[in-house]
Amino acid sequence: MPPRQPLPRTVPLFHNETLESFLHRLAAANHLPADQLLPLLKIRRTKKTPADTLLEPLAAAAGVPQRALELALPEFLDTDATDKPGAIGRPRSALHTAIQRPACRRCAHATGITMIVTCWTTHDRNVCLRHRLWIGDGIANADEQVDISRLPDTLRAQRHHRNLVARHGRRWVRNAYPDARKMYFAWLQQSADPFDLLDTARRILSDGTGKLPSPHLTLTMVFHPQVVRLAGLLAGREWERRAVATGHVAWLVEQITARNILLGYVPKERTDPLIQWVEQHFSTHKFVAFHRSPRIYDAFFPRETIPPPRQPDEADAETRWSPFHPYYRC
Numbered sequence: 001m002p003p004r005q006p007l008p009r010t011v012p013l014f015h016n017e018t019l020e021s022f023l024h025r026l027a028a029a030n031h032l033p034a035d036q037l038l039p040l041l042k043i044r045r046t047k048k049t050p051a052d053t054l055l056e057p058l059a060a061a062a063g064v065p066q067r068a069l070e071l072a073l074p075e076f077l078d079t080d081a082t083d084k085p086g087a088i089g090r091p092r093s094a095l096h097t098a099i100q101r102p103a104c105r106r107c108a109h110a111t112g113i114t115m116i117v118t119c120w121t122t123h124d125r126n127v128c129l130r131h132r133l134w135i136g137d138g139i140a141n142a143d144e145q146v147d148i149s150r151l152p153d154t155l156r157a158q159r160h161h162r163n164l165v166a167r168h169g170r171r172w173v174r175n176a177y178p179d180a181r182k183m184y185f186a187w188l189q190q191s192a193d194p195f196d197l198l199d200t201a202r203r204i205l206s207d208g209t210g211k212l213p214s215p216h217l218t219l220t221m222v223f224h225p226q227v228v229r230l231a232g233l234l235a236g237r238e239w240e241r242r243a244v245a246t247g248h249v250a251w252l253v254e255q256i257t258a259r260n261i262l263l264g265y266v267p268k269e270r271t272d273p274l275i276q277w278v279e280q281h282f283s284t285h286k287f288v289a290f291h292r293s294p295r296i297y298d299a300f301f302p303r304e305t306i307p308p309p310r311q312p313d314e315a316d317a318e319t320r321w322s323p324f325h326p327y328y329r330c
Contacts, residue, residue, distance in 0.1 A: 005060075006060065006061060006062060006063030007026065007029075007030050007061050007062070007063070008030060009029040009030050010026075010029070010062055010063040010064070011025045011026050011029050011062070011113070011115075012111055012112055012113060013064060013068060013069065013072040014072065014103060014108065014111060014113060014117050014119065015072060015119070016072075016073075016074055016090065016091060016119045016120045016121065017072060017073055017103070017117055017118065017119050017120075018073070018074075018075070018093070018100055018118050018119060018120055019051060019054070019073050019075045019076075020118070021116070021117055021118035021119070022062075022072075022073060023037055023038070023058075024115075024116075025113070025115050025116075025117070026061070026062055028115060029115075038054075041057055041058070041061050042057075043057050043058070051075040051076055052076055052078075055069060055070060055076050071086045074090050074091050074092070074093040074120045075093050077090055077093075077306065087306050088305075088306055088307070088308050089305050089306065090120075090305060090306050091120040091121060091122055091304065091305055092302075092303060092304065092305060092306060093120050095302055095304070097302060097304075098120060099120070099121050099122065099123065100118055100119070100120060100121070101118070101119060101121050101125075101135060101136070101139060102116060102117065102118055102119075102135070102139060102140075102141060102142040102145070103117040103118070103119045103135075103142070104128035104130075104131055104133055104135050104142075104145065105133070105142040105143070105145055105208060106128070106130075106131040106133065107128060107130065107131065108142070116141075116142055117142075122170075122174075122304050122305060123173075123174050123177050123178070123304065124158075124161045124162060124165055124170075124173070124174075124177075126158060126161070126224065127148065127154065127155060127157075127158035128145075129155065129158055129159070132147060132148055132149045132155060133145045133146065133147060133148070134146040134147075134148050134154070134217075134221050136220075136224075137181070137220050138214075138216060138217040138220045138221075139217075142208065143207060143208040143209050144207045144208070144213070144217075145207060145208055146205050146206065146207050146213050146217070146221060147205070147206065147207075148205065148221055150204050150205070151201075151205075151221060151222065153225045154221055154222070154224045154225060156225065157224050157225040157228045157229075160225070160228050160229070160232070161173075161228045161231075164228070164231065164232040164235065167232075167236075168232070168235040168236055169235075169317065169318040170303070170304055170305060170318070171301055171302075171303055171304070171318040172235040172301075172318065172320070173231055173232070173235045174304045175235070175301055176231045176232075176234035176235040177227075177228075177231040177235075179231075179234065179277055180227050180228075180230040180231035180234055181220075181227050181231075182273070183230065183273040183274060183277060184223060184226060184227050184230055184261075184262070185219070185223075186273045187262055187265070187273065188219065188223070197222070198215055198218055198219065198222075201218050201221075201222045202215070202218050205218065205221070226260070226261050226262065229259050229260070229261050230256070230261045233252070233255055233256070233259065233261070234277070234281075237320070238251075239251060239252040239255070243278075249274075249275070249278055252274070252278070253265065253266065253267060253274070256274070284300055285320070285321070287300075288300050288301075288321075289321040292321075297319065303318075
């Protein structure tokens with residue numbers, strides 16, 4: 001029987017923290033090895049153990065209300081229970097594509113937490129605008145978070161990214177963003193750096209330890225605005241409409257230069273990352289539209305966050321069927 005009294009030392013909750021991170025903090029505060037905390041509480045946990053079985057005993061041990069613990073840790077939120085206050089819009093931790101990253105170290109310190117906090121997050125949370133820290137792609141430890149006060153375009157890109165989600169729907173921006181990153185960095189590998197932009201950027205940036213960020217992380221931060229613009233272009237439907245009307249992707253190619261994503265861009269061959277992405281995009285949408293199954297649809301285009309409830313006859317605003325003709329050509 002687990003103890004009904006809290007442990008001698010409790011720890012503050014942090015929004016969207018992972019269960020493992022919370023257990024490590026609670027164990028460290030009580031001077032216990034992390035792997036001994038649950039056995040001490042008489043809690044048996046395996047890979048198949050539902051997270052909600054830990055809710056009651058863990059809340060008692062941590063000295064917090066069950067509801068507060070449930071709202072703080074997304075593992076305790078049932079993605080089907082959209083009627084729970086505070087559940088809608090939270091990261092879906094059960095997805096195989098779910099993202100874990102260190103929380104902004106300054107946000108954690110502001111709540112009185114001095115230990116490492118790992119959180120479930122969404123693809124668009126790359127910058128902490130309050131503290132102007134890069135907390136996104138390429139960060140594995142809180143000390144690696146970089147102050148990007150001297151990269152105003154990257155700060156603006158965070159707001160732009162948030163607006164794109166509101167405009168096109170989270171599902172579609174999330175679907176396009178990782179492909180936009182791969183595509184853009186594939187283009188960068190084919191170009192030189194005559195103005196030593198990379199070295200210049202590294203010299204003006206530093207992480208929490210005062211060290212220069214790695215070349216890859218520097219590229220990620222410096223060119224984040226272009227990646228966000230490309231993701232917004234790919235997530236929209238305008239290029240699809242024009243492609244169907246004309247039978248080619250000339251407008252999409254032109255927009256990459258017009259929107260300052262990549263100046264002078266012209267795909268030279270069919271193996272170009274953009275052409276390959278368009279073909280894959282067309283093929284996937286046509287397959288999903290042919291089957292018309294919500295289960296297949298959600299498998300190819302999973303929701304990143306818990307959606308709001310819908311009426312039985314209400315259509316999903318983020319559902320898109322392919323507009324392409326079966327013999328569409330790039």
